[in-house]
Amino acid sequence: MSRPVVEFWYEFASSYSWLAVMRIEPLAEAAGVELAWRPFLLGPVFMALGWNDSPFNIYPPKGRYMWRDLERQAARHGLPFRRPSRFPRNSVLAARVALVGVGEGWVAPFSRAVMHANFAEDREIGEPAVIAEILAGLQLPAAEVLERAQAEANKLALRRQTERAAELGLFGAPSFRVGEELFWGNDRLEEALAWAAQAPAGG
Amino acid sequence: MSRPVVEFWYEFASSYSWLAVMRIEPLAEAAGVELAWRPFLLGPVFMALGWNDSPFNIYPPKGRYMWRDLERQAARHGLPFRRPSRFPRNSVLAARVALVGVGEGWVAPFSRAVMHANFAEDREIGEPAVIAEILAGLQLPAAEVLERAQAEANKLALRRQTERAAELGLFGAPSFRVGEELFWGNDRLEEALAWAAQAPAGG
Structure with a gap:
């Protein structure tokens, strides 16, 4: 019997x-749920909603709140956190590489x-050198991986995945999908996993 | 020693x-926390952010998601739910009456x-007859209360409370305030109460 799947966007x-x-x-493991990692780009999704920047930048009170909430959530979960000096950062290269990693098992x-x-660490993840260093740290052949990530077919695959996100009704990230059921936000992570675990097999 | 207070906007x-x-x-009771009920109007706060309607109406994918999420949350908490045929409803009268109720202990x-x-129940809470019926159901003198609610001083008090919400950096509802700490959303209710319960007395 196959394990239930949660799409993680x-x-x-x-x-x-x-x-x-x-x-x-670890939460997915504990719930007996398989993860389908779905890196995508929020930029085009936001553009379709009429936002040419993060809503946290467009609406200052929302942004001020978010950074404080993030500090509290990081403390609650024991995660080291330093507010990025630039937000949002260019994530296109990282997403392309992640898509290669989905196929190769290291996403x-x-x-x-x-x-x-x-x-x-407040590092510039938009810079190829930073991504290369991260790949090397994972014992991956950085130059080769970056080349595959920047190949036309892979660029197109990320574009398609991003279009798919909009088609599925996603409007923010993270989002979780269980069958036709959509869950939005880190606050719904546990609920999405529990939903998958309780669904009929394959559902 | 006084109990910690959570402002509930x-x-x-x-x-x-x-x-x-x-x-x-019941959650506040269990946490040993006192509630300061702060009914206010989101309309003027949204207007200041550039929204002349609920963001759930302005951004259709967000709205579709919200109604489904609300169904799931209602089921999780065992609350009866029927999607209102009109959203958002005019809440000015209800908020004015609630402000009277804050002073008289029945908010x-x-x-x-x-x-x-x-x-x-999908009822028109903007209609005085509906509010009057609700007051009567609570054994309150509906006509008198409505008169006090519509008095100039009370209207002004609600306007001031709404201005105060914006000054405090609120951008949505519900919001919870513990000292200077702001929590946004029903998803942060438990965290806000726990924060208050752990804070130094009076904090």
């Missing part, structure tokens, strides 16, 4: 995606390392 | 405020009854 520039990426794997540790670089 | 038209109003009292049962009318 996340964006490397997104602050609450950071929390979910750092937390999800989870890569995603955690990128998120840690962005939200705990 | 809510809006009668707000779907997630409904969940918080229905849930908060909690009144607020629950109005929320139940709006989100479980």
Whole structure:
């Protein structure tokens, strides 16, 4: 019998995606749920909603609140946190590399390392050198992986995945999908996993 | 020694405020926390952010998600729910009456009854007859209370309370305030109460 699957949609520039990426794997394991990692780009999704920047930048009170809430959530979950000096960061390269990692089985540790670089070390994850260093730290052939990540087919795959996100009604990240059921936000991570665990097999 | 206080900011038209109003009292009691009920109007706060309607109406994917999420949350908490045929409803009268109730000690049962009318019975809470019926059901002198609610001083008090919400950095409802600490959303209710319970006395 196959294990239930949760699609995990996340964006490397997104602050609450950071929390979910750092937390999800042991929780999914404990729930007996399989994860389908779905890195995507929130930018085009936000553009379609009429936002040309993060809503946390467009609406200052929301942004002020988010950074304080993030500090509290980091403390609650024992995660090191340093507010990025630039937000949101360019996440296109990281997402392309992550997509390669989905196919090759290292997307989870890569995603955690990128998120840690962005939200705990304030590093420029948009820079190829930073991504290369992260890959090397995971014993991966950085130059080769970066080449595959920047190949036309892989660029197109990320574009398609991002279009798919909008088609599925996603409007933010992280989001979780269980069958047709959509859950939005790091606050719904546990509920999405529990929903999957209770669903009929394959559902 | 005085009990810690949580300011509970809510809006009668707000779907997630409904969940918080229905849930908060026994949770606050269990946490040993005193509640300061702060009914206010989200409309002027939204206008200041550039929204002339609920964001759930302005951004259709957000709205579709919210109604489904609300169904799930209602089931989780065992609350009867019927999607209002009109959203958001005019909540000015209900908020004015609630402010009278803050002074007279019946704001909690009144607020629950109005929320139940709006989100479980699909009733027009903007109509004085509906509010009068709710007051009568609580053994309160409806005509007198409505008169006090519509008096200039009380109207002004609600306007001031709403201005205060914006000054405090509120951008949505429900919100909870513990000292200088702000928590946003029904999802943060438990965390706000725990924060208050752990804070130094008076903090």
